[in-house]
Amino acid sequence: MNPIIRFENVTKRFGALTVLDNFNFEVGRGEKVTLIGPSGSGKSTVLRILMTLEPFQEGHLELDGISYHEPNGHGPFKASEKHLHKIRCNVGMVFQSFNLFPHMTVLRNIVEAPVAVLKMKRDEAESRATELLRMVGLYDKKDHFPSQLSGGQQQRVAIARALAMRPRVLLFDEPTSALDPQLVGEVLGVIRDLAQEHDLTMLLVTHEMRFAREVSDRVCFFDKGRIVEQGDPELLFSNPQQPRTREFLSSILGEQAPARESLQRVP
């Protein structure tokens, strides 16, 4: 089957700094892939390019059969706003800092885009939002404002908000890095449930190695804009082949060695 995401010799530069150099990467439909790697290696950049938050300079990228560049496209994205709109219909993103809209209630946050973008009827969007809020365990907070919620709760709302757009691909950029340790578990719990969804393709950047091992079909170790090593999580974590991977894993697992409560499941 065709991969849903295909990077082909993609080069991304920030001025003189080349972050991705002839980058090749594929993700299959429904696959759950985790990106790990040291800071500055380009993990977020990969997700941000997919979300059309960053343009890239060279190469070819496709998501669900749609190319990111239009044949005669202009501007930094080499595509019209209309074309970018079409790409974004298939992909959603969950950010490290949640990015909820502070002036809207939890329910409005979730309903906003389906009504504005998908032209869904408000009551239909609301009943769907209600369903999603139940799923993330926050139905009772539907009329609260984001500032009245904990970080973990805000991130769960952000996940519900992304899901309300029914994306085929969901990107997570360090969804638990901004959270207090005791709140990490509730968010991972929601993501773990999502990973059961057969049709949803997930691309996750995280430093939670045990979680990565548990939910992903494949783990990719990133360094300096390249995938140094990738494969089955069990194998990669237990028997890394490359010295850089070993070095990275031992440094990060050394930190995480004391068993984290965070992996306990939320009820």
Add this chain to the structure above:
Amino acid sequence: MMYGYAWDTTTPLTFAISILPILGIGLLVTLKAAAVGYAIALVLGLVLALLRRSRFKIISWTVAGFTEFVRDTPLLVQLFFLYYVLPDFGIVLPAFMTGALALGLQYSAYTSEVYRGGIDAIPRGQWEAATALNLTRLQTYRDIVVPQMVPRIVPSLGNYLVSMLKETPVLSVVTVLDMLGLANMIGERTFEYLVPLSMVGLIFLPMTIICSALIYAVERALPKSGIPLR
């Protein structure tokens, strides 16, 4: 005698009362000039603020240069410029419109900075979330940016309304018969300046106070739920 009202200079009090209707006519001109000027400032300021965010450097730099220039030169100079130079280019406006335009132009430079600050106060993450949710630029402004921006900028915009109101008397130098213009004329004819000029000051005082109070009331009435006001 002016606009059919005669003055009575017997005592300062009778003089003051007798010129009140004349000053009232001037007051209407003053209010009209402030209203037109403010409307121009609100709309043009927004346009300038949005243009300044343009992806095209030529546009954003031109706009930046323009606002900086307008902010850094005196209103009176701009007013003279519009009044005496525009006709050379075939643009002849009535004195009142020229005055209101000058006020609006000057204050649009100020309000554009207010709008800009309001837009910049929206964290980048929210723009990105809006993009990730596939909202269009217009929808992002309408549903995300403006509702958060308005409560933050109303106080500054209101302050500019009050200061613009207080600056309208400069229009009298280009023959606009606002309150000050009329008071001045009464002075020229009666050789009595103290009473008419004091009256102008006395009328301005409650006006600016009422204006400030109104703005405060609007500020209080705006929904603030969930919006961090910095």
